[in-house]
Amino acid sequence: MACGGLPRPSLVAETAERGVRPEMNEDQFGPAGMVDALEKIAGRRHVLCSEPDRVAYARDLWPRSTIKARAGKTSARLPCAVVQPANEAEVAEVVRCAEAFEVALIPYGAGSGVCGGALAESPAITVDMKRIRHLEVDKNTHLARIGPGVIGQHLETELERLGLTMGHYPSSLYCSTVGGYLAGRSAGQYSSRYGKIEDMVESLRVVVGGGEVLDTAQCAKQHGVDLLELLVGSEGTLGVITDSLMRLHPLPRHRWYRGIRVPSIEAGAEAMRALLQGGLRPAVVRLYDEIDTLMASKGEEPSESSLLSRLLERAHQSIRSTSPSGQGGGLRALVERTARGLMGRVLGAPMLLSRATTLLPSGCLLIVGFEGDEEAVALESVLAAKWLQRFGEDMGAGPGEHWHSHRMNISYKMSPLMDTGAFSDTMEVSTDWGNLMHLYHTVKNALAPHVLCMAHFSHAYVDGCSIYFTFAGFADCLEETLALYDRTWKAGLTAVASTGASIAHHHGVGKSKSAFTAEDHPGGAPLMRGLSLALDPAGVFNPGKVWPAATLMRGDKS
Ligand SMILES: Cc1cc2nc3c(=O)[nH]c(=O)nc-3n(C[C@H](O)[C@H](O)[C@H](O)COP(=O)(O)OP(=O)(O)OC[C@H]3O[C@@H](n4cnc5c(N)ncnc54)[C@H](O)[C@@H]3O)c2cc1C
Structure with missing residues (x-):
């Protein structure tokens, strides 16, 4: 049984059909003979060298790269070639090829990573794995x-x-x-x-x-x-x-979802802990802080972009609705400037905005859901409903069902937001229950001078929980936006590290957080270096990701 097809099919197929094979030069396409060697392994159709293909595979969805792309800047370095092996034997040959030609090898799934894991920082072969789909x-x-x-x-x-x-x-x-x-x-x-x-x-x-x-x-x-x-x-x-x-x-055949209004984020976290440590296994348990609660009640899963992109869309719509159709370049520029100005004024004062959010009505939304066999769901939900009475007010099935039907309405509205010079991103961190509120307040305080920030607590376990911070900021030009972006992440990760929490719960580390890996795993570098030397003696596998190459003393291949 096989699943699905290749994403970006049109680009890949068109390139292959047109037989695009640009003039090879070593700077761009790697050492002489490398592309020929790859073609012998995977077949010409599955070695992509055209500029559009290499641009498409040069990055993932790390927002820092998206900020640059929206400003018209492509990645500083494109992969020399993209190869699409059909099976494990071909992957093995591609690895030997990368070693022989002394270039890096970057595995590539669908490129939805948000930490820069797909970036090529030295001459590299990108290995698209989507043909191996048994x-x-x-x-x-x-x-x-x-x-x-x-x-x-x-x-x-x-x-x-x-x-x-x-x-x-x-x-x-x-x-x-x-x-x-x-x-x-x-x-x-x-x-x-x-x-x-x-x-x-x-x-x-x-x-x-x-x-x-x-x-x-x-x-x-x-x-x-x-x-x-x-x-x-x-x-x-x-x-x-x-x-x-x-x-x-x-496959679960039954489900039970509820919304609970809890008086504070602290009370909500206690309720989550009571459920998990009491031995229940909810499918879903999510707690939104005050500003995220506001978002969750508006019919969209809160995400890095939803609040701000909606704000922005409204601004664009209202400006455009008062503008004549067929507007010329001058008027369009005015519209853009006005939207930009509005966004800048809102996000340019993050401290003020953060203080304003403390005026929001207190109370947070907790979503709890059970799924599975009918009897098990019935038993667990009765117990959960009883226990949750201690923590807040039962809002009935509505909010939970609402979450369930909107759970995939996320994040794809990132681009319009970035067109205005604003950016948004998420930071998913985790810790044990005892440290959870300390982590929440420390990170929120650290981010507040730089960006507007909200959070929800999800992925709860017996021993701890993750916090998903969503933040958005604005600066006037690309350089300042990137500087603000970097300052924000540094402040956030420094705060996380100071609490002893983990810097990554599920997005990975990639390039974006690698400077903090050593703090996350004190004493881990020698072990990782040994492992890397044993499994990757030639040092070709995705260098500089997770651990900086220098920390592992592997050097880089540039
Ligand atoms: C809108 C949106 C929502 C998201 N929501 C979630 C979420 O709910 N939960 C979550 O966990 N993540 C989420 N992510 C992040 C992302 O989807 C995950 O990190 C996902 O696991 C990446 O899969 P990918 O196939 O796109 O990998 P890629 O982005 O292609 O690669 C990610 C990393 O894995 C490496 N890699 C890929 N394939 C292989 C392989 N076969 N062998 C070795 N290394 C490999 C790459 O080199 C890279 O370092 C979200 C991202 C977006 C854009």
Whole structure:
């Protein structure tokens, strides 16, 4: 059974059909002979060298890259070539090719990563994994062999036909791959019930240095050492994931959702903790702070862009509705300037705006949902409803069902916001229950001078919870916007590190947070260096991601 097709099909197909093969020069396309070698491995049709293809694969959805792209700046460095291997054997040959030509190798799923994991910082081959998309389901064991290139939505559609689910529903389900989830330790919206991706994986096959294939199950059996935990979350820095054995569950047939109004964010967090530590396994438990509560009640899953893009759209609409149609360049520029000015005035005073949000009506929305077998849902929901009475007011099924039907209405409105010079982003961090409120207040205070910030608490577990901060800022020109963006992240991550919390819950680390990895894992660098030398002696795998190349003393290949 195979799933789906390649995203960006038109671009890829058109390029191949036109047989575009630009004049090769070493600066852009890597050492002489490399593209020929790749074509021998994957076939000419599956080696992309045209500029549009290389631009398309040169970045992921890291907002910093999007800010630059919206300002008309393409990535500083494009990959030398993009190769689309059909199977594990071809991946192994591509790895040997990268080693022989001494260029970096960047695995690429669907490019929905938000941390710059796909950026090429030195001459590189980008390896698009979406042709490797096998799916073999064992209905008896509830295990499935899944290719790394399978898109999440395609996977769940196939499994649903068999009455099964993997239970992994990230908001990016339509535009991300299983390989990307495993590489970044992804979490779906139902993580409290099914766990994160690392809780769903039984074993992996990974092509490492020299094109060797490492099977974590066999390795554990033969040597008594299971490398699975080290490879999940390695973000392409230790090898290329070519196959996964994943656990499945029966498709839930019943659900129960509720909204609870709690008097404060603290009371809401206590309610979440009581549910999880009391032994219940809600599918969903999400707590919105005051400003995020305002957003959640407006019919859209709060996200990095929804509040501000809606503000902006309104501004554009009202300005345009008063402008004659067929407006000329001068008038259009005036419209843009007015929208920009409005945005600038709103976001240019983040402290004031943050203070204004304290005037919002107090009270936060907590969404709780159970899914599964009818009897189990009935039992758990009765208990949950009883326990939650202690913490707040039951608002009935409405808010929960509302969340459920809008849960995928997210983030795709990023671009209009960025056209005005504004930016937005999210920071997902996690800690234990005892440290949770300290983390929340410390990060909010650190971000307040720079950006407008809101947050929700989701992905709750027995021992702790993650906080998803959403923030937006504005500056007048590209340079200032990038400087503000960098200042904001530095302030935020410094604050997270000061509380001892983790800098990444499910987006990974990539390039954007790598300067803070050493603080997140004190003493981890020598271990990672040893691992990197063992699995990647030539130092080709996605250099500079997760750990700065210099920290691992691997140098860079530029
Ligand atoms: C709108 C939106 C919503 C999002 N919501 C969520 C969410 O709810 N939960 C969540 O966890 N994330 C979310 N993300 C982030 C993103 O979708 C995840 O990080 C996802 O796991 C990336 O998958 P991908 O296939 O797009 O990977 P890519 O972006 O292509 O790659 C991500 C990293 O993994 C590496 N990689 C990819 N494939 C392989 C492979 N086969 N072997 C080795 N390394 C590999 C890449 O080199 C890169 O470092 C969201 C992103 C967006 C844009």
